[in-house]
Amino acid sequence: MNETTKEFLKKNYNINDKIIKLYEKAIIDVEPLLRELDDIREYNQLKVLNAMQEERISESHFTNSTGYGYGDIGRDSLDKVYARVFNTESALVRPHFVNGTHALGAALFGNLRPNDTMLSICGTPYDTLHNIIGINGKKNMGSLKDYGVKYKQIDLLSNGKLDIESIEKAIKEDASIKLIHIQRSTGYGWRNALLVEDIGKIISKIKSIRPEVICFVDNCYGEFIDTKEPTDVGADLMAGSLIKNIGGGIAPTGGYIVGKKEYVENASYRLTTPGIGGECGSTFGVMRLLYQGLFMAPHVSIEALKGAILCARLMELSGFEVLPKYNDKRSDIIQSIKFNDKEKLINFCKGIQKGSPIDSFVECEPWDMPGYEDQVIMAAGAFVQGASIELSADAPIREPFIAYLQGGLTFEHVKIALFIALSKVLN
Template identity: 45%
Template sequence: MNRYEIEDLVGTAEAEIEPALKRIKKTTLDNQRKVLEAFWSERVSQADFNGTTGYGLDDEGRDKLERIYALVFRAPAALVRQQIVSGTHAIRLGLFGTLRPGNHIVFASGGPYDTLESVVGIRPTPGSLAEWGITYTIVPLTESGSLDVKAIKNAVKPETTVVMFQRSRGYSQRPALTIDELEQAFNNLSAYRPNLLFFVDNCYGEFVETREPVEVGAHLVMGSLIKNPGGGLASTGGYVIGEADLVEKAAAQLTAPGVGAEIGPSQHLLREFYQGLYMAPHTVGEALSGSVLAANVLARCGFKCSPVWDEPRSDLILSVEFDSADNLLLFCRAVQSAAAVDSFVVPQPAPMAGYDDEVVMAAGTFVQGGSLELSADAPLRAPYFGYIQGGLTYEHVRIAVENILSEIFSRNGPENPF
């Protein structure tokens, strides 16, 4: 298949996905309005970008940003800090802030993401929840990939404090949890046990829909600024958002009891945090549009993708199935070759902190690990699935898809690309 044939294929796919792209634009508009209204309400000014050093006391720009996040996410309080280095770190703050020895946590959407296994103690690690006498139960999803509310209820014990939900599919083949599905589960479970706390790993889900988990009953949501809410501009950071007392407990874990959110210098990062949040609805819309295009084009070439192009989405991740480790690596390397940064690098599988399996990462990004940017990664384990996400502009994803197909067909031929 030559370049012109590939361009024709992608052009045909673009025509077919137009209704899905219009739906994404409507979501983007609603979310952009929500962010702007929060900026207007808090009267953002140039002075808010100045930042602080040292202890970070009386940092009005930082505190105002957190009030804006609370408004956008429809929550009582927010902790948004550069000192939170990842989504896993943010979740760790929420869990350790709330749980106490003897408590029990239910993972309601199957096993937690790989890097959380060490936090919980599923994989024995110094400093885990297990060392503090906190136990857990994992509730698998149903065969269709939905929450099994009946099984979650059966897993709840007298000592259960938190029910944890992972919105994104992570490294699995189940669909992302929609806000409607979370709302139904929260309502059902809170009627069963009113004192349960619902925590949500919100990574990859922010601004994909018009509502966020706190709006439908989540008590705490956590995520990373180098994913959706940073808009591709935040160079580090994470957030914990929800009930004020729970956010305060998380802040005490981040710094120290007694000082909590009062300290933490913002230094030179506030402008990119503000501008990143401002850009986030648009940039997430670009990434979603690119994901829909990639799903359609790859399906036309014989790949099994999840979600398919016209399925509703609640996160950014597109899963692509492969028949071998070699073909998975070929795909990731093709994604890397289409990156704006480090396009000449050849990704290799390697051990990575927090994972049992070797991981291959195609991550030619401006921000290290910034998965709102076009990237692809996978644990090297059977069955073989690659997970592609992000794209700061739709045009980049379109060009990347063309380059990926060209690379694949030139190596394996059009009759059997993989």
């Protein structure tokens, strides 16, 4: 960092020399790791480029359909591009998914029937899935439980690894298990994200016992962090959000489901209705943004990942416990910071908000957010509301007061926002 930049930070953001020195130490430690990520970015960029070329994408695919949306070539061709990128039989990519939870819900409701059992092998899923599954005690919401779908879970081991012995035992003893839910990302937990290679190993083990079981992966925050995706190592079905990695910070909304044709088609009947599925759905002129966002996604995802690595080292040097460690192998863009202090947690999130390009003047506060069981604070000064591929930080207000930082369209922005957030915490 040159002297001009330092002076600008001091004058305009009141950043002191202590924080700048912490950064200078951190950047030396992480620079070799950041350079290694460029190989992953290059491979995934090539993969996306080739998929678009093979599907002969042109300006004619940037359609603006209305009404039923029959014959929308932009929509249908984007499905084919996604299927190529994820190495799957089929894909359903739609702006009509309001978030990743909606896409996950469509996949679950589309493929589970009364008396089937869903088995979660990563412990309790992300908070917003609790209503879908029906494990929050609320009745008559139309949850899977209300429709007679049973639920079981196997917690992770104390070291954060999958409990393979218990998983094997469960699928051997319970013939009603139809779908196994694998959450790649950390969510609001204190663990490392599951590596793609580990997901592949457990899927291989499951299939050797019960080949017919659907292995379903929640891929939110994980796209383009590795050269392989879970569908490359045996996942039957996978879903995620377009305002996370895969949308490149450009997609204005939406979600995707990819996998085997039968399972994707079943999911499409829960996005629209049985018998119509993905054949309908006008796209409101957003197709260019969805294509362009996908094209930018390999680059942007690695920028966010670089920011997470810097955050880990900077917060470690400042005396806080983090997960993953700055030099851990990663499988998502989320960085967890344990504050053990409510006010420090809130101040960190407020600092990220203050470092945002949009709504930097806003003070974020904890609030009762739909779908969450605790109050949640969310810092998200984003061009696309709630887009967590853009820099954001959020946390449930519960002990031990862990903040979850993710996103960043550029590494430089993450760096500046971290200066402001850390300054707010330490001061």
